[in-house]
Amino acid sequence: MPSIRHISAKHGDVLLMIGTLKGLFVLRSNAARKKWEVGGPYSYGSPVYAAAFDQRNGRHRLWWGQQSFRWGTILRSSDNFGKTSTEPETYSIKFPTETGLTLKNIWQLRLGRADEPDTLYCGVEPSSLFVSHDNGKSWSLNMGLHNHPHRLKWTPGGGGQCLHTIQLDAKDNKRMFIAMSTGGVYRTDDGGASWNARNKGVRADFLPEKLPEFGQCVHKVVSHPSQPDRLYLQNHWGLYRSDDGGDWWHDIANGVPSDFGFCMAIHPHDPDTVYIVPIESDEYRCTPEGKLRVYRTRNAGRSWEPLSRGLPQKDALEVVLRDGLATDTCGKAGVYFGTRSGKVYGSNDEGRSWQLILGGLPSVVCVKAAVLNGSASHSGKGKGTTSNSHKPRKEKTSKSRKHSARK
């Protein structure tokens, strides 16, 4: 059993949630984002593909999905950054028996809008959307998507048949987007009652018909709250932007070494700025030329620039997976990514320069960032959430003192 560490955090601190194939790590820094404390691993030994930090209604609640190849997949939460967490007696996210489906993995957790503070969305494998309106106590399968006639023709990509992206329209509570591999992008305009494929212009090189209505292997979609009709898409071959809510996608692979990749993140304050990490090809899934470079556009995809200061530029055969890139909401945005080889890099200056924050981790499959707000700072000594079906359990620890990130 590893040594489990715990962090404490206060208002203004930055949190990183690093989901790996062997557990969740929680990192903390102050606003300077130069030194990081490391908490975890929580759910040690279990893949954590999804995490979210909920600060609505004064909460400081960490959510994550825990996959166990033995005991199934559960959703956990903690109100003290992981020190204690819920262990549900009965699993809350389950397919109804009549569907004949079983939950394989939780791929995405998305907090509801500010005016729906008890709503959570969850994208899972096999591709399905679950929704909770009571802050995670109970979940229901979105039947509009489940009953979609396309569903039986969605096929799994390399990671399984996963619904990995949930984007909420910040100005229209009835509209949201989901994306899956494979299947592509779907949009609802009626709060999830019905869904329509929104993939026009997106290539599917692996199908006989190269521009099908659906079936694309979309890897990630991002959007900015100030411009919800503008979306960016990293495809399995292809970089795209839509300016009309997904009705049409335009190729924006201008000046990138490859338009294949997995991850994508948007700047928190500038809807024209997007980050990606190109991968050489689907045959050779490593960074091109052995150079680890983040690419950034600051003009909505008309051009891209490499960001490499502080990143290895020789023999760096890395890959950043679809949820492995994130930005924080600081005034000068932080950008973070984790690699399949277990390294976490960060930039505290919007990508201009980078530092290795942490190495030696299991494969990173999820990176999320949050800036702690509100006055409810936490010392890490509290208890997890409790309810009839949720009991807090303390991760066993052999050391309780703080540790700095190792490089």
Next chain:
Amino acid sequence: MPVTFLIPSYLGSLAGNCTTLFLDSSPKNVHDALAALWHLHPPLRDRIVDEQGAVRQHINVFVGDECIRFTGGLDTPVPENVEISIVPAVSGGIYSLE
């Protein structure tokens, strides 16, 4: 005691910290035995079987020395005074990533 369940320590932590559990009833088959086990210890159900009621892929259930995968699955008869072992399989551990 008609039936004794032997469970791994992780599950025991969800069953009053006991890894040996006893059923007073006399179930006909494994399905009925597990149903009685869920009744006594509800948290064990979702961890041992999936939404469809099937034993999870990487868990083995033995009646005596026989794995039920080869003796009729959940319909496997349960003799009197038998031990039913719930054992994590040695399989698993490989994950898809991308």
